[in-house]
Every structure is written in structure tokens, then in C-alpha cells.
Amino acid sequence: MLLVHDEEFSAVVAELAAISPEMEAIATADGPAGLAARIEASSPVGSVSGDADGACVLLYTSGTTGQPKGVVITRRNAFFAAVNFSFVGEIGPASVALCDLPFFHTIGLIAVARTTLMLGGTLVISDRFIPARTLAALADRQRAVTHYFAVPQIALALRNDPAYSAAALSGLHALFVGGAPLTQALIESYLDDGVALVNGYGMSEAGTVLHVPIDRRAVQDNPGSVGLPAPLLDIRIVGEGGSDVSAGEIGELWLRGPSVTPGYWNKPAETAAAFTDGWYRTGDLGRCEANGFYRIVDRLKDMYISGGENVYPAEVEAVLASHPDILDTAVVGIPDIRWGECGVAYVVLRPGAVATGEAIADLCAARLAAFKRPARILFVETIPRTASGKVQKHVLRQLHSDETFQRQA
Template identity: 50%
Template sequence: MSGPIDHVGLQARLQPTRLAAVDLASGRRWTYAELDADVAACARVLVERGVALGDRIVSLARNRVDLVILHLACARIGAVYAPLNWRLSPAEILALVEDADPRLVVGDQELDRVELEGLSLDHLAAEIAAAEPLAAAPFDRGRPSLILYTSGTSGRPKGVVLSERNLDHTAINFGRLGRVTHQSAFLIDAPMFHVLGLVTTVRPPLLHGGAILVSDGFEPARTLARLSDPDLAVSHYFCVPQMAQALRHHPDLAPERLAGLTAIFTGGAPHAAADIRAWLAIGVPVVDGFGMSETGTVFGMPVDPAQIDARAGSVGVALPGVRSRIVDAAGRDCPDGQPGELLLKGDNVFSGYWRRPDDTAGAFTADGWFRTGDIARADAEGFHWLVDRKKDMFISGGENVYPAEIEAALADHPGIAECAVLGLPDPRWGEVGHLILVPRPGAVVSHAAVVAHLEHRLARYKLPKATTIVDSLPRTGSGKIQKAVLKALILERTPA
């Protein structure tokens, strides 16, 4: 049986000469016919190197188109691709390599940094160029093709096992929400060990026959220049909120030069309504959404400035293929507006955690709903708001307090660059809020000034009882604040 076996193979037949990918660091370009041929040749290389069904291929490298080729080739032969976070320490990376138990390790200079033996991506590219393409053959899109390791904000990273069918649904869901077409061009800055960089910004354009423009990393000035470049004609840019904030505050920002963008799309962390409206005020739509490594794209806001403004801070609506519930501690469905834990079901949801059966069992309810660990609320029209991570919520004097609500209320404070709120033990109230903030250059921010900013916006029990000023907040490779690290730091400084 012959025929196109994946989206790249299909586009290679429908529009073989159309631009599919650009590697911005090297300048190399691929049409769909060329990209399809390289994926098929890479599949041949892997098979000849002894890679078989179910084997893992680990990569440790900065962004480049070769990583997309490698992942798609793994899918075609039934291997499982496992990209690792190069921002981790050598010991952490080696622990993940041991966990993945790979048949083959590939990478760039990051291999040398952690003293890990493997095949260089340059050597792999040379082998691909010399190889005969492996003949196309249909395959089961339900079998695993990817392991994404979670950020590990609350412990050892877990490997999320995803199939091509799971990834297809992110391509479909984001494509619908983000107005993706064959004319779309996605600039990819997000690291390709993360769902944003490898899935959300790669699969939708390849499904629709658009182009991916792969950058080797985020640099605000360079990113702004690329977003403004009429020759690149970037239509979609996806980033985490702190990347968007760095762009908005950069002196090179010229909003009128971003008119070609469908929108800047954000996810991966809460995005404050004040920051979203600040983008709208300069004529750039910022479309927030929600997804996870375990689920891909789940919710998204409309690409419509009026609707974004009316519900700034919302992560939007679910797609028809995604089922969602918000439940209380007893598992009962919450009424509109009441916060509860977000549960999800659908073909987008992962099958389990790699070699972690207990974690997998604990992640699902008895009737198959995935427990996201996120507290959310929804209105009668189906728009969702993320309230906080369940594990970050604390109880002060019997009242639930969500740190993300406090952090959002501080987003427009002129002296605060970024901040985080923790719940810390207190003999009187059980727990109280502790604010950790990074001031803007030259700003002096006191605890009293913070309280004055918040006291007319939030109930008194939500106000932080202390403030600590730091130079920076610790983050994971995907940009999430490491609150466990912050909590250990503050407790260490607090006298017993």
C-alpha cells in the first residue's frame, strides 16, 4: 500500500514546491518535497543504525529544523523521540537519559557540555543527505512517537507519552483557533524540548501547508526584527508571557511594523489582563490560551481585539474534540463562576507517564478524566479562566487564597518587573501570603506600597503579610517560576 503517510508527505504531493521550513541560523530552506525527502532519508538512517519499533531517540540540542526532521522520522518508523532540556544541570540531564534508556543519542555542542556521548546533528544531517529515502508506508497514528519531560517544578520530571493522534489534535485545535492557513508562517523561538516549541508552533503550520521559521533562541531585539521583516512575513508568534513582556518593553518595539501578525499567542503561564490590554492599546492582538504537555492545545481566545478586551485574562473556549469539567473537592461539577479543578478528556490527552504507572493511575479519575492540577472557572458562554495551580493554593484563616490572583493584581504596578506569591506557615492563620518581587530598574518598592496598591482590589485576607526583594526569579526551562525553590529560599532566611 502506498500513499502520503503524514501531513508533510501529503503536502509534498499537494504543493511540493511551497516553502515548508527555514533554519534561520544557517539560512537553509526546505520546500515540502525536500522536507519530505529528508524525513524519509532520516528514517532510513535510523533503521540502518538499528533503531526499531518502540526504541527511544534522545536529543540534546538548540533549535534547528533537523530536530523536526528527526521527530517526524521517528514517527514514521515507530520510534519514540525524547528531546531533553539543555538548560538543566549535567546531573539532571544524565538522569533523564537513564530514564529514557535510548537506542541513540543525538545533539550539538550541548553533548560536550554534559560529557554525553552521542551522534552530532551535523553528522546526522550528512548521513541524511547521502541516504536513500525509506519508502512511504502507512502507520498507526495511535502508537507513541514522543516523550516530553515535564518541567519538574514540584519534583523529578515525568515523561509524557504522546502519539501522533494526540499531536494531530493540537494541530487541528490551534489551527482553528489561530486562523492558520497555507499562507501562515510561524516564527519559532520557544525551545524544542517544550510542547510550545516542538508541537504547538510546528504541527499546525505543517498540517495546513504553511511554513516554520526556526530560530536558535529568543533574543528580544532579534525577535522583534524578524517579526517586523516583510521578507519573512511572519504571521504567527507563540511565546510565554514573560517573553511577550520583554518584547513590549524593548526600545526597538515599533507596533506599526507588526501589522502583518495574525496575533501574538501566549500560553504556558498565566497572562495578566493588564499586560494583554497594554498590547491591545498599541494595536497588537495578544491571544491567550491553555495547554499542557499532557494535552496539547485545549482552550484559546478568539483572534478578535474586542472579545480579547472584554475578557482579558481568559484562556478562552474549548474545541469540539475537547471535553472539560470543573469539579469541587468531592468531584461534583461546579456551577458557572465557581473555581474548581479542571478535568479533561479527548483524543488530545496523553496515554500516560513513561515508566511511571503509579503517577499515571493518579493522574486520571476512575472514569478516565485527566486531572490537570489546575484550578479554573468558566462563565455561561464557556470562556475559561485559570485561577491557579492546585498545589500553589493555600488556606489562610479558613479561606482559599490563589497566589495567581494576587500576582495578576500587581501586574500593572509601575515599580514591579515580576513577582511571585507563596503561602508560608503562620501560627495564627495557618498560612499567609509572602510576596517575592523583582523591582524595575531604579524603582524602590516597599511592602507598604504593595499593600496600598492591593487593598482596594483584594480582600484583606489575600494581602501578602511580608515582601522579599530579589534580583531574579528562578524559572524552569519552559519559563515557569520554580516556587518550590523560592519557598526553600525564603524559609532558609526566616528565623525559626
């Protein structure tokens, strides 16, 4: 086992080495024992054939609905996932990609790093996201970064940083965004500066699935859409009975193709439940619009039923996010004696904002049908998210459950 690490993690590596004596650790620091020196002193190694369907990476899911699972990525999966993104992301030898996303996530490891290197482009790696530093790197004409990748929270942080300027992003071929819904306000703010936020949809289990074309008009005309299918994936939208839904109707996205995982590490029951007749069931609800563009409605597990009507939290969250005083928000369904389930909205206000629950409720009343409006609006300091920016809704449900228990006690 080989572990390459930065100096700041030396203490942790020492602890791991004590547990696993067979592990060899190499620091990236300069010096005779450092990574650069070891590479320089090494001898060339001949090519080694490998099983295309053998596991090469374990990517752990975000754990937004519970315990993370280890997604098995085979060599075949990684190759075709990179091919898919090379088409939709227009990656080639002239591309310069800046990556400050973590490599434990499919975007950083596969979409950015694997694709860029496989296509002969230049990969610029930053150890972490710091808004001012990222903006400086994007503005550096010597680096000439053409592709940058972000989750919506990163795109928002860049836009709100004092160092932000449209000129810093003018050299980009595209600014790719995924991992969570994009707000209309964020899309429009970047469009006003001449930058198109190119939205997409993917997952650890399949890599890139859908992507908006790199075209300003496509972004402008399809706000909130996740675009068109990647070329090497088959997609179905399936209803509760297991049949494809009619055009425009909502159903679960099912996938099939060479980039789709064979299953979860040491979890045969979860693997069996995730597949039906060779199709991977994403657990995400979506629809295909008349122009062929897809739209993700919500997670199947996040949808709740209030008074017999389906409520998709993402729709409610989009309305809440349009309020100028709201910085972040999340909506979950919780049990309700009268309606079966009802919505609870967790809201983070912008610094200095003074919006009240009544004002936010009025916004919901003006924009949403009665059964979609949250029954409670709770102000919090932060929304719990994973390292990749996804809301941990199971944590919010537990918080509400704990709060209810304490009130009853």
C-alpha cells in the first residue's frame, strides 16, 4: 500500500503507519525522500495489463439520506465516465482545468482530473478552495485556465468575495456547476457578467449523466435544467409501476451504460435493491421537457405527501432562495397528524438581514399552492452539508425529531 501525503498530514500518516506496517508513505515535500526525488530516481516500468472490470477506485456516497456507501468504480467505469465528460465539457489537449474540489468526489477525481489528463490537457491542482486565491488563479493569464468546476456554494462564495470581478473569469471556456440545485438569482448574476454557469447532473455511481451544452443561449433559455444526456448512457424515466412515464411526466431516472458501477462495496443487499433488470435506479425524480432537456425535480426519498399531494422540497427551496434576505435554505417533510406530512423550512439569513417568518410565509403564499407551503419556518445559523455541498436532510429530520421530543418532555 502506498500513501502520498502533504506535510500537514504527517502526524495522521504516522498514526496510520503504526496500524498498517505494510504501508509505505511518501511526502510531497522537497528533499531526498520526497515525492519528486523518488520519481526522478525511479526506473521506467513497462505497461501492465489489467482487468477492465476490476475495481480501481472506491468513491463513497455523500450520505445525504443516511450512511455513506462505497461505490465500486472499475477501470471500464472510470474510462467511459471520462469519455462522457470529455464530450459534454469539451475537454481536449488545449484545455487547462483548475481543480480545487476534493479527490474523494467523482467531480474532482473523474470529471476533472481523469478527463483532463486522459485527453492530454493541463491539470492545475489547488489543495483547497479559498475564494480570493481561486479568483487570482482564474485571472492569471499565464496559467490561462479554460475550465473551472464548482458546486453552487462555491459559485456563490466566488460571487460574494470582495476580490470578485467579471474580468477574472473572462478567460473561461466554461464554469461548470453541479452537485446541488442552482438558484435563478445566481444564474442571472453570472450571466449579467458574461459568464454562463453550465449546469449538470451526475453521481458517484455513473459519473456525468446529463449536462447543459456550453452555450450562453442554452443556459439562458433553460434555467434550472440539467441539460441533455451524456453520449454513452441510456436514460429512462420510470413511474411507480415500472413502466416509462409519458413525455413531461415525473418519474425516477434509471441509467444503463459502461460508466455505471457494478454495485456497492461489501453491500450485496443495497446493490440488489439499486438495480432492476440491469438498470441502475438513481433515486432521483425528474422529467424530460419538450425540447429534450431534463430537469431534476427532487430526491425520491425527499419527496413527501401532504394531504394526498406530492410535494417536492426542491421547488419550495427555489422559492425561498429567491428572497433577497435568504442566504441558504432546506425543506424537509415531517409527520403531521392532520395532513400525514408537512414541510419544515430551515432558513439562514444573510448577515444584517431582518426578514421575518411572516414575510417569508407571505412569499410562499404568493408563489406556492397551499399544500406546498411549509408549515413551519425555522431560522438557523447553518444548513448541515456534506463536504461536497449537499444538504444532509437526515440530520435536519433528526433535529426536528429531537426538538419535538424535548417539547413533549
